[in-house]
Amino acid sequence: MKKLAAIVVVFALGVAVGTLVAPDVLRAQQTGQLGTAGEAKAMLEKAVVAVKADKAKALAMFNNGEGGFKDRDLYPFCFNSGDGKVNATAAKNLIGTDVRALKDKTGKAFGEDLYRAAQKDTVTEVSYMFPRPGTDTPVEKISFVTKVGDQGCGVGYYK
Numbered sequence: 001m002k003k004l005a006a007i008v009v010v011f012a013l014g015v016a017v018g019t020l021v022a023p024d025v026l027r028a029q030q031t032g033q034l035g036t037a038g039e040a041k042a043m044l045e046k047a048v049v050a051v052k053a054d055k056a057k058a059l060a061m062f063n064n065g066e067g068g069f070k071d072r073d074l075y076p077f078c079f080n081s082g083d084g085k086v087n088a089t090a091a092k093n094l095i096g097t098d099v100r101a102l103k104d105k106t107g108k109a110f111g112e113d114l115y116r117a118a119q120k121d122t123v124t125e126v127s128y129m130f131p132r133p134g135t136d137t138p139v140e141k142i143s144f145v146t147k148v149g150d151q152g153c154g155v156g157y158y159k
Helices: 002-030 037-053 055-064 110-117
Strands: 076-080 086-088 124-131 138-148 151-158
Touching: 037 055, 037 076, 037 138, 037 151, 055 076, 055 086, 110 124, 110 138, 110 151, 124 151
Parallel strands: none
Antiparallel strands: 076 086, 076 151, 124 138, 138 151
């Protein structure tokens, strides 16, 4: 009986915490404070056009959040498809890092997944845990990734 009571308490706490957190995220999504999957895909398409037109200028715009390439929690990232070095991202501390070495807080080697997902003429979804801009707490993120010239590029949205 004590075991059942403990399970009920744990379940109730889980529900309580979920109802405190989930409505905030839902409200943020409904009020347009968070980017959506569709908006992430659209930004990736725009980023691909920019990289094809002028790679150096595009990467600079991505790093500086210019030209519409920083919208709430949406931003493009790119890495060299040969050596894996990150060239552009809102997470400035990752520039120059080999994308393949990136792991999330759960230990998932999501950088390897991003690197493998960068295929020409294909957009692949990669899911992992990553902090929203301006926070340290990782949350689920889904990135759309493709290859443009010698760059693997992606845009992700947070769930």
